[in-house]
Amino acid sequence: MVRSKNIPNTPRQGGSVNRRLSGKVVKILSRPVSGTPSSVSAGCNIKVVVRVRPPNAKEQESNQRHIIRFMDDKSLIFDPKEDEVPFFYHGVPQKTRDLLKKEKKDIALAYDRVFDFASTNVEVFDSSTKSLIQVLMDGCNCSVFAYGATGAGKTFTMIGNPESPGITYLTMEELFIHKEKLSVEREFELMVTYIEVYNELVKDLLNPGSILNLREDSKYGVMIPGVKVHKIKSPEELFSLLEQGNKRRTQHPTDANAESSRSHAVFQVYIQMTIKANREIRRAKLSMIDLAGSERGSATGFVGARFKEGANINKSLLALGNCINSLADGLRHVPYRDSKLTRLLKDSLGGNCHTIMIANVSPSSIHYDDTYNTLKYATRAKNIKSIIKKNIVNAELHADKYIKMVDDLQSENAQLKSELATLKKQYEELQTKFTQVSNGDICAVDNCNSQDAGQENIAAGLLQGNQELKKQNAALENVIGGLSTREASTQQIDPKLLQNYQALVQEKKDLMDSEFQLRSGELVMSLKRELKQDTQERLSVFYLDTPTKDDRRRKLIEQVQRSEKKEQTTNVALCQNRKLQDKSDENLQECLDRNPELVKIHELSILELEKLRLTYDRDLEQKRHRVLLDDHHDKCQLIAQMTNLMKQLFLSVGGRADAPVAIIRKYEELVAIFEGKKSLTWGDGKSADELDSGLSSTTSVNENAEEQNRATKRKIESETPVRLDSTFVCNTGASSSTTEVPTVLTPINTLMVVKGSKSPAVKRLATVAPLKSRFTVPKRPLLTGTQNHISPKGKFMPKGRDAYRFTTKASIRPDSKRELTNVRKVMPQPSSRPKFM
Ligand SMILES: Nc1ncnc2c1ncn2[C@@H]1O[C@H](COP(=O)(O)OP(=O)(O)OP(=O)(O)O)[C@@H](O)[C@H]1O
Numbered sequence: 022m023v024r025s026k027n028i029p030n031t032p033r034q035g036g037s038v039n040r041r042l043s044g045k046v047v048k049i050l051s052r053p054v055s056g057t058p059s060s061v062s063a064g065c066n067i068k069v070v071v072r073v074r075p076p077n078a079k080e081q082e083s084n085q086r087h088i089i090r091f092m093d094d095k096s097l098i099f100d101p102k103e104d105e106v107p108f109f110y111h112g113v114p115q116k117t118r119d120l121l122k123k124e125k126k127d128i129a130l131a132y133d134r135v136f137d138f139a140s141t142n143v144e145v146f147d148s149s150t151k152s153l154i155q156v157l158m159d160g161c162n163c164s165v166f167a168y169g170a171t172g173a174g175k176t177f178t179m180i181g182n183p184e185s186p187g188i189t190y191l192t193m194e195e196l197f198i199h200k201e202k203l204s205v206e207r208e209f210e211l212m213v214t215y216i217e218v219y220n221e222l223v224k225d226l227l228n229p230g231s232i233l234n235l236r237e238d239s240k241y242g243v244m245i246p247g248v249k250v251h252k253i254k255s256p257e258e259l260f261s262l263l264e265q266g267n268k269r270r271t272q273h274p275t276d277a278n279a280e281s282s283r284s285h286a287v288f289q290v291y292i293q294m295t296i297k298a299n300r301e302i303r304r305a306k307l308s309m310i311d312l313a314g315s316e317r318g319s320a321t322g323f324v325g326a327r328f329k330e331g332a333n334i335n336k337s338l339l340a341l342g343n344c345i346n347s348l349a350d351g352l353r354h355v356p357y358r359d360s361k362l363t364r365l366l367k368d369s370l371g372g373n374c375h376t377i378m379i380a381n382v383s384p385s386s387i388h389y390d391d392t393y394n395t396l397k398y399a400t401r402a403k404n405i406k407s408i409i410k411k412n413i414v415n416a417e418l419h420a421d422k423y424i425k426m427v428d429d430l431q432s433e434n435a436q437l438k439s440e441l442a443t444l445k446k447q448y449e450e451l452q453t454k455f456t457q458v459s460n461g462d463i464c465a466v467d468n469c470n471s472q473d474a475g476q477e478n479i480a481a482g483l484l485q486g487n488q489e490l491k492k493q494n495a496a497l498e499n500v501i502g503g504l505s506t507r508e509a510s511t512q513q514i515d516p517k518l519l520q521n522y523q524a525l526v527q528e529k530k531d532l533m534d535s536e537f538q539l540r541s542g543e544l545v546m547s548l549k550r551e552l553k554q555d556t557q558e559r560l561s562v563f564y565l566d567t568p569t570k571d572d573r574r575r576k577l578i579e580q581v582q583r584s585e586k587k588e589q590t591t592n593v594a595l596c597q598n599r600k601l602q603d604k605s606d607e608n609l610q611e612c613l614d615r616n617p618e619l620v621k622i623h624e625l626s627i628l629e630l631e632k633l634r635l636t637y638d639r640d641l642e643q644k645r646h647r648v649l650l651d652d653h654h655d656k657c658q659l660i661a662q663m664t665n666l667m668k669q670l671f672l673s674v675g676g677r678a679d680a681p682v683a684i685i686r687k688y689e690e691l692v693a694i695f696e697g698k699k700s701l702t703w704g705d706g707k708s709a710d711e712l713d714s715g716l717s718s719t720t721s722v723n724e725n726a727e728e729q730n731r732a733t734k735r736k737i738e739s740e741t742p743v744r745l746d747s748t749f750v751c752n753t754g755a756s757s758s759t760t761e762v763p764t765v766l767t768p769i770n771t772l773m774v775v776k777g778s779k780s781p782a783v784k785r786l787a788t789v790a791p792l793k794s795r796f797t798v799p800k801r802p803l804l805t806g807t808q809n810h811i812s813p814k815g816k817f818m819p820k821g822r823d824a825y826r827f828t829t830k831a832s833i834r835p836d837s838k839r840e841l842t843n844v845r846k847v848m849p850q851p852s853s854r855p856k857f858m
Pocket residue numbers: 073074075077138140169170171172173174175176177178278280281282283312313314315381
């Protein structure tokens with residue numbers, strides 16, 4: 022199920038925080054990416070547009086089918102059903118379709134805009150990125166990325182050519198028009214960078230040289246230290262820069278595209294606007310990304326180094342796909358760190374950013390899979406929500422306000438702590454109940470539903486608590502983000518020093534983040550290992566060993582060993598991480614000792630780090646809950662299945678004269694436990710365990726126990742008519758009544774199928790059939806409801822062929838099992854007997 026990210030428009034706590042912060046003195050607090058917004062707009066979805074390029078010469082020549090049908094400017098049908106062309110067989114038109122032909126998917130899809138073959142880059146710009154300019158002017162971040170298979174038209178859309186400039190040119194042109202218009206009231210500063218990510222390496226396209234790294238910056242979000250930033254004053258300057266960069270971009274011809282771009286190109290524009298009237302500063306970042314083509318190895322025709330290059334492209338696009346999926350599902354953890362590309366796009370997807378995704382596809386059936394995948398991604402991306410903040414910075418903050426904010430943060434952290442404690446308590450309760458259920462102390466079948474309801478209540482409570490915490494965290498993050506920026510400016514701290522300090526804090530945060538990832542991996546691994554060990558123990562209970570079971574057990578042991586190894590590796594990594602964190606703490610302390618002016622901002626950082634730690638702890642607790650709840654649910658189901666099976670087995674054993682009393686008692690005791698009774702008192706004062714030694718024989722059973730045995734059997738017997746709807750009853754000629762005498766229920770149909778079928782499932786069933794040795798298994802399977810014969814010697818000789826429709830049990834009178842003479846089928850109306858032979 023696709024869930025959209027639940028981002029509160031006005032968080033419960035955040036609302037008051039924002040009000041507090043947007044008073045007269047503190048007008049704004051925001052940082053572009055994770056900072057506090059001066060105004061937070063409603064969460065809005067990513068805008069997704071699809072552009073279908075015209076079929077190229079090759080596609081036209083090969084006369085391929087079109088797999089896109091345009092419905093209107095917002096919808097299309099992928100792989101449409103064609104008008105029925107009659108299918109002839111031996112010259113005769115058939116009513117049904119040609120089964121050799123793949124059935125058409127015929128999926129109707131809707132997007133924010135669909136561009137057909139005839140659309141131009143100007144039209145694409147008008148309906149997509151043009152509207153972003155006003156958003157940028159308001160101080161919000163925007164990003165546009167083109168996604169699609171190789172040769173689908175991404176570069177044509179983003180960059181274009183001199184005759185038809187792409188949307189990057191057109192957007193920048195529009196930006197300059199706005200700049201001119203607003204130049205009376207605003208001062209503008211525009212800077213651009215142009216980089217490519219090739220084979221997981223970041224390179225500057227405007228200043229070729231060394232490989233660059235990525236870093237997160239509190240001001241502009243994801244930054245690339247060392248990248249050359251170009252200040253531009255006119256569109257012409259920009260165009261020449263873009264041209265230079267494009268020439269340096271890594272390109273290689275592929276089978277699918279003669280000028281295939283083998284790298285992801287990221288063009289970024291940093292805009293700083295100072296409102297002349299009040300010196301308010303607005304910052305915005307525009308990212309325009311031309312992704313490398315997603316592709317199948319076979320489509321490019323590459324081998325060796327080029328194939329590896331393709332694998333890297335796919336790896337980063339896969340990471341992008343995973344991020345899109347996580348964001349669309351509203352998950353808290355989004356795996357941005359899995360590739361350079363996703364790290365770079367961290368603040369372009371979801372977060373504080375207006376994002377437009379342009380999905381480029383080919384209309385030809387040659388690219389069926391590529392087009393289908395791209396459209397699937399595009400559909401998924403529609404669910405991503407972003408929350409837009411204006412990046413407006415103001416410098417005033419009074420000390421008393423600052424103190425109040427610190428107090429607020431402290432009390433909010435205290436609240437987080439108490440919520441975490443509640444979560445931990447709930448977890449312990451859950452764990453206790455879980456252990457009880459695993460040990461069989463709590464009824465797991467009849468009470469299973471109520472148990473589940475209880476657990477679900479807990480889970481619902483947890484989820485609700487989680488939502489509340491999320492809201493509070495969002496508010497807290499906003500406050501902290503804003504505070505850092507403003508406090509820094511209040512104290513007149515040297516910007517370089519502040520930058521260094523923030524880098525140290527960021528380093529600590531990164532380390533905490535990787536610690537969280539490690540701990541969360543370790544947690545899931547260790548929980549799963551414990552559960553696997555449980556399974557292993559469960560398996561060892563079955564003493565009917567078969568090679569398959571041995572094999573399964575061996576595999577389980579190997580899995581457990583592998584998990585243990587992984588846990589060890591994780592532990593080593595955790596140790597290293599802790600050492601690095603200690604080092605990071607020392608560095609921070611050292612920096613603080615040398616620069617006492619950082620004390621106040623450091624107080625905030627500590628709170629921020631504390632909050633981060635609490636959040637991670639809470640997330641881990643929730644993860645643990647989830648795994649245990651899932652397992653608990655599985656176990657409930659397993660117990661239910663086992664109980665059913667046990668009952669059936671018991672019923673088949675229970676009616677036989679040599680049924681051990683201990684087994685009957687164990688069964689009764691178990692039923693009592695399931696009914697919620699603590700124990701059962703037996704007439705002879707002996708429990709099933711005490712009778713265990715006599716399991717293989719009934720000779721030691723006293724009369725009381727025999728009577729008990731018979732009572733139990735009668736009780737079981739009284740349940741059977743309900744199940745007799747299609748049960749074969751084997752009767753003797755000696756008695757006309759079958760109801761008074763206890764009967765044995767045996768899955769004879771299973772037995773009968775055994776010889777007639779090679780199905781492993783049936784063979785497995787046969788191993789548990791208790792009457793195997795007594796009756797001759799027929800050569801041919803039984804047919805439902807047809808005449809069957811059992812000879813006086815007890816041989817089954819069924820007539821008919823289809824055994825699989827014969828799915829019932831037989832009841833056989835135990836006192837006359839050697840004289841079986843006939844079989845009748847008991848229908849819902851007992852009188853309707855089939856003929857006997
Ligand atoms: N809408 C369009 N109209 C006309 N021609 C187009 C259109 N889209 C793409 N083309 C042409 O198709 C070819 C491939 O397009 P393009 O290079 O943009 O693909 P791409 O998706 O960027 O591929 P790669 O990922 O391999 O770089 C080019 O020759 C381009 O001119």
